[in-house]
Amino acid sequence: MTDLSTLGHRIRHFRVKAGMTLEELGNITGTAPSQLSMIENGRREPRLSLLEALASALGVAASDLLEGEAPSPRAALEIELERAQAAPAYRELGLPVLRPSRGMSDAVLSTIVGLHRELGRRARMSIATPEEARRANTQHHAMMRAKNNHLPEIEEIAEQTTNGVRHTTGALTHRSVAEIAKRVGLTIVHTSDLPHSARAVVDREHGRIYIPPVSIPGGHGLRSLTLQAVANTVLGHQAPVDYADFLRQRLEVSYFAAACLMPRAASLEFLEQAKKDRNIAIEDFRDTFGVTHEAATLRFTNLATQYLGITLHYLRVDGGGAVMAAYENDGLPLPQDATGSTEGEMVCRYWSARRAFARTTRTSEHHQYTDTPVGTFFESTQTGTGTTGDFSITLGVPYAESKWFRGRESQRRESSTCPAASCCRRPEDGLMEHWQGQGWASPRVRSHLFAPLPHGTYPGVEDRELYEFLEAHAGD
Template sequence: MTTTSPTTSSGGIDTLVLGRRIRHLRTARNMTLDDLGAAIGRAASQVSMLENGHREPKLSLLALVADALEVPLAELLRTDPPSRRAAMEIELERAQRGPLFANLAVPPVKVGRSLPADALEALVRLQNEVQRLLTENAATPEEARRANAELRARMRAQDNYFPELEDHARRLLTAIGHPGGPLSQRSTADIAAHLGFSLHYVQDLPHSTRTVTDLANGRIYLPQGNPGFSDGRSPLLQAIASHVLGHAEPADYGDFLRQRVEANYLAAALMIPEDGAAPFLQAAKNERRLSVEDLRDAFAVPYETAAHRFTNLATRHLGIPVHFMKVHEGGTLHKAYENDGVVFPSDPLGAIEGQPVCRQWTARVVFTLADRFTPYYQYTDTSSGTYWCTSRVQTSSQGAFSVSVGVPFAHVRWFRGRETTERSASRCPEPTCCREAPPELAARWATQSWPSARPHASLLAALPVGVFPGVDTTEVYRFLDRHAPEA
């Protein structure tokens, strides 16, 4: 449900802008409040309320005001403030009527012609700075967990399928005449060229970035050599995706997460197009040989990309609910998705990131295997039902991760690996399942040990401040300045 803001009428008119425009036109004609009131048959106090944005006007009244001021009605309804001072007055009025001033219990200042321009500008800058500091303080691990939970709920509600992003991918692939199948590095460059970008591989890319896009000069800068990415196409496609989707500076951490998910989704949809992948998966289901590995091999993508893409298409095209997990070798949950009822470990606020995963789950058991090249399959009995899962381990600069895809027992008949005899039982979140040490070990070592934890730095501090968390914008700007073509 959309609510009407305090400065917007039910007809969509910004009453503050309208009021300042009426005042500007009235004073330009040397008319007093009494003069304008007499011309439209209203008391001066009613005109004052209109100019201060406290009254929702009817179009019939605005027509009278326009006639009295000798301007077209459209002139009154313009959405831009009539002057810089008016713009500042409107900004301060909005702030004083908003939740920030109310929560701080700051008494309002009368915003009128008697308020000196320097005082007005100082107040506007002050409230902007307070708002900025509050926004930075909100970008804490708690805010990140809340934003992650909201995004996960949205993904679950639409089965992790975004039709508008699928359409974007389809149009881009059609534009370069992609014949289907794997997307080559050359085709990836063709997409960039189609959008007006040239590619530049450099050795001094800012350390906090994967790519940098110069929108002014139509350039995308990428790292030279082997930067450690599992697929060299992904960073470029994600940069292209952000441009295609019109991403602007994130308003908050939730917006930052949404943009990242959208860019990753569109990049994967380009590498594994829906028009080719959906029939491929449907044929595999018909033959009861669904496999993430086969999807990976058919489209020449990393396993994690194939696993993500499977979750995009499985429910919409195959009618199969599914879950996905990425778990660090230390046992903590890095990211996950589900629409099949599996219950992920979570904190009291419902956040799952950083939570310990049960040792009995496939995503943890796979780390104990000597053979990390053969797909591992396992059935796990949990508090929410029995699930079949396939998992693989992949390495990264942050350590090893397992990537797992699972389905409820009722849907395992469609998958390769269903014949596995591997089975475990999880009683989590009961502490006696795997979070508490066995009694004999606890009795021996509980008072005779003192481990030194090695937590990630991100657990000890708020998220990096700035428009893009973790990115040094000054470094980025200096980099762009070095590489921009001379005018």
């Protein structure tokens, strides 16, 4: 059944259209006018028998009353106002509820509703401050750690999706991706004028996925972008209500794309054999399914603990040593700020994620053992270069699990006592005393870590750019 507010407005709409008063409709249906008034105002749900009696009295089908759409533009405004005033942000103000009278013009009602929309938008903007975003990120990481970075419900949806195009193993072709999109009513359109802040755009009204003509260097391939856009439809995502909701949706669409590109059954068959051979290597996993090194590493984190019994950690670190993304369920002491967030924090200079940048040849993976206060870890790191500079992708496991991985014979070994400041952050004895006040440096500020999040429905994407793009392409 539709929501009570919409149902009430539809009943009132058909009653007025039929020229009946509440008393007249009540006499026909045997219902007190006060009860009908409560139903029309969305405060009481009618029994099915009464709903059928009302429909009969009004000369319409019961299904007409149950339609989910507002019966008129005016009713749509009244429903939106009612919902806005029921929201916690409005109730906290302690202001009275405004019920639009018949004498209130549509223009006045539209202005009031527009004010509520703007207040809601500003409330969402204030939620997405850098500090709140970092707190949401911390909660997000804790949730995924508890789930071993594994989402079985999305695994099932992705498996059904790939089975629908008869794909089971190997690299998922662009043709199969296009077929997957077509099955949910979407057509792929390549365009070079995407909003500068967006990697892909979905036009639900016209059933289109807009993606760039070529893959993004060091980033997401076109297949992944398309599958993420498909996931938005398949998983029924709406505009995120806050930053935490945005993070959840971003995780789910990325997970869906990875699960399609590297199907669970085929991936597990490959990884279980590699474990049996004691020859697990992300580069082999990557090449088997034709994905990026980062995609293969993240997909490994989805499956390793749940199905192979291997705890692990993952890091994406920029060329300056700052964490761009991280995950761990093996106890590695990741750097954290006061909110518990890891993004933007500097990793230890002795960890593989940073040591790998010092190599003159970066085509192969860097392997090393790292001693930490909580034990020794085996780590494998691949470096790359993207649009924003150098980065490294690291997969690490506790020492006991290294026996399953290629590169375990590495003789490289480093010692880290982080998070102790004496490890790699505090200057050696005498240096601070000698140089304090005598030196100056211009910092290489990672501005994206400190700037407020862009003021858009989707953090990082400007609303004006997005909607102007959709409007410009609507007639194509």
